[in-house]
Amino acid sequence: MQTIIRPTELRARVTAWRREGVSTALVPTMGNLHAGHAKLVKRARVSADRVVVSIFVNPTQFGVNEDFAQYPRTPVEDAQLLSELGVDVLFMPEVADMYSAQQATSVRVVKLSEHLCGEFRPGHFEGVATIVTKLFNVVQPDLALFGEKDFQQLAIIRRLVADLFIPVQILGIPTEREEDGLAMSSRNRYLSVEQRQLAPALHETLRHVSEAIKGGSRDFKAHESSALQALKRSGFVPDYVSIRDADNLEPPTDQSRELVVLAAARLGKTRLIDNLRVPIA
Numbered sequence: 001m002q003t004i005i006r007p008t009e010l011r012a013r014v015t016a017w018r019r020e021g022v023s024t025a026l027v028p029t030m031g032n033l034h035a036g037h038a039k040l041v042k043r044a045r046v047s048a049d050r051v052v053v054s055i056f057v058n059p060t061q062f063g064v065n066e067d068f069a070q071y072p073r074t075p076v077e078d079a080q081l082l083s084e085l086g087v088d089v090l091f092m093p094e095v096a097d098m099y100s101a102q103q104a105t106s107v108r109v110v111k112l113s114e115h116l117c118g119e120f121r122p123g124h125f126e127g128v129a130t131i132v133t134k135l136f137n138v139v140q141p142d143l144a145l146f147g148e149k150d151f152q153q154l155a156i157i158r159r160l161v162a163d164l165f166i167p168v169q170i171l172g173i174p175t176e177r178e179e180d181g182l183a184m185s186s187r188n189r190y191l192s193v194e195q196r197q198l199a200p201a202l203h204e205t206l207r208h209v210s211e212a213i214k215g216g217s218r219d220f221k222a223h224e225s226s227a228l229q230a231l232k233r234s235g236f237v238p239d240y241v242s243i244r245d246a247d248n249l250e251p252p253t254d255q256s257r258e259l260v261v262l263a264a265a266r267l268g269k270t271r272l273i274d275n276l277r278v279p280i281a
């Protein structure tokens with residue numbers, strides 16, 4: 001595995017691959033890799049000839065009071081794992097490589113970025129959309145893979161790719177979970193032992209809502225509010241629980257074919273997100 005720091009060098013590498021007629025998959029990450037990331041990389045490995053993984057803790061997607069400085073950085077362990085997974089290139093740019101002092105452009109996906117997590121993390125999705133667009137332009141991959149745990153992020157990336165005619169196929173990969181149902185996340189390591197015991201209640205709560213919908217109930221407001229209460233009883237401070245159309249993240253309509261139950265909730269200082277898709281006939 002080759003580690004590349006400079007965007008120009010990476011661009012040259014991928015251009016050479018393209019001349020050879022091989023396809024490239026990109027897995028964008030912020031590092032501190034876990035089994036969820038490994039699943040994305042393994043899928044990339046079988047879907048393209050070459051795999052690039054980026055590790056970049058992107059400052060523009062963190063709010064002023066968020067955890068940019070504390071975000072876990074484990075480059076040695078990450079590189080070891082990626083090399084074992086057969087990754088061709090690890091791209092680890094510095095902040096100055098991705099954002100020049102003159103940077104004046106950013107990518108904002110309106111509407112989709114403003115509700116759900118966007119309401120509680122103003123500017124977050126603009127930071128995500130901007131860095132993902134930059135990564136797409138540097139790597140020019142045929143395929144890019146993202147986890148479905150960040151369901152709203154995935155929807156925003158699909159939208160920006162369509163709106164900006166970016167020639168990349170986006171693949172969403174189902175959430176990897178711990179045995180007790182907790183969605184894998186780099187932020188899980190912030191949890192104390194006691195909080196870690198409480199954390200699976202987030203998935204459990206979503207599961208209850210999903211089962212009720214599968215059972216035919218359509219009183220979405222009632223399910224959202226009882227899920228909020230359940231999370232509070234379990235020790236969370238919830239930001240939201242919301243049932244949406246999985247295609248566009250709008251409130252469900254009679255035309256909706258698949259719903260998604262999304263939630264964000266805090267345990268102490270740690271903000272966890274999760275979602276469950278619910279097909280409806």
Ligand code: PAF
Pocket residue numbers: 028029030056058061128131132150153
């Ligand atoms: O999901 C993440 O890890 C990040 O938001 C991403 C997509 C790598 C952009 O920084």
